[in-house]
Amino acid sequence: MIKGLRTFLYELKYAFVGMKRHIMLCFSAISAIGITLLLIGSVLIIGLHVNYFSNDVQKDLSIHVVLNEDIVDEASIEKVKADISKIKNVSKVEVSDKDNELELMIKEKGEAFKAYRGDANPLSNAFFVYVKNASSIRKTSAQIRKIEGVSSTAFGGDSVTSLVEMLNMIQKIGLGIVALLILLSLYLIYNTIKTTIDSRSDEIMIMRTVGATNGFISNPFIVEGIFIGLLGSVVPYLLVHFGYEKLYESLDGKLFTPMFSLFKPSVIRFEVGLSIIFAGILIGGFASLFAARKYLKMKR
Known part of the structure; x- marks a missing residue:
């Protein structure tokens, strides 16, 4: 244990010596990493x-399925419900009887x-069908329309599906940008450590x-890289920590409308900050x- 502690202290000391010798190079790497991490x-x-907005929109997005007028008994309704549930993209099917349909119409x-309440109700029984993937809602609606006993289907329309598709596209672009930035960070620190190693070739x-x-030789350089990455993350963390809180307060916790509520600062501090x-x-x-x-492999 004492030997391991001595080795660790040596690696730590050697890493700091390396950073001190190449302080400008390290500062340049720390600055570049800081901007990249920000x-x-x-x-x-x-x-x-x-992702939160997309899930929120998809959660409330449903297909309104109106049944034929002759689908009135429970057995027939359950049969159509079972047929709809078999479609892959369907996550949940809720029954909306003709009385509930009328109440929704009165509200809308x-x-x-209200004059059509009771026996005068001309509406048919219906379902609200919720989907797993909102971008495929048009296809799912067409599949439901083909089921025997279904009179018509309706959903939010092109504006809703376009919004969901746009949000999904933004997510994919964001993942691509993060991947590129991580590669850039790796390249910057790789070059810094490579230069440090080259300058100590005699040692x-x-x-x-x-x-x-090889482990004894390479460990101090790994510790040095960890310190460069850690120091580079300090400023971005502080900017995210305090900057997002100010943004949240200035926007009153929402983006344009209450529908797009922002995450609380504590969530961002924990998830993004860490x-x-x-x-x-x-x-x-x-x-x-x-x-x-790579260096040690080349210099065998």
């Missing part, structure tokens, strides 16, 4: 909200329709001569590991 944090915040079109040769293992810190540490560690292993 962009990653911004994209993550946008992505979280887009006015109290004049590495001496250590190899006295029998030092993601930035862990991303900095992991990117720094892995980039340094790749650089050290």
Whole structure:
């Protein structure tokens, strides 16, 4: 245990010595990583909200299925319901009898329709069908329309499906941007550690001569990369921590309408803030590991 502690302290000291010797290079890498992690944090915040908005829209999106006038008994209604439930994209089917349909019409079109309550109700029984994937709602609606006993189907229309498709596209673009930014971060730290290793080639040769293992030689560089990534994540974390809180307060917790409610600052601080810190540490560690292993492999 004492030996392990001594080794760790040596690696820590050696990492700091390396950073001190190449302070301008490290500062440049830390600055670049900081900007990259800030962009990653911004994209993550946008992505979280887009995903939340998309799920919220899809959760309430349904197909209104009107049955034929002769579908009145419970057995016939249940048969049509079972046929609809077999469609892959269907997640839930709710029955809306003719009386409920009339009440919805009264609520939507006015109290004049109250005159049709009771035996005068001309409406048919219906279903509200909820889907798993809102982007396929048009196809699902067409499949339901073909089922025997179904008179007509209706859903939110092109505007709703276009909104869902747009939100899904933004999510995919966001993931692509995050992937590119992570690759850029890896490249920046990789080059920094590679330059540091090249400048210490004589020291590495001496250590190899006295029998030092590859792990003993490469560990200080990995620690150095972790520190660069960690230091680079500090400013982005603080900007996300305080910046989002100010944004949340200035927008009163919503984006344009209450329908698009923003995440509370505590959620963003925890999920995005910690993601930035862990991303900095992991990117720094892995980039340094790749650089050290590649160098040691070439110089066998």
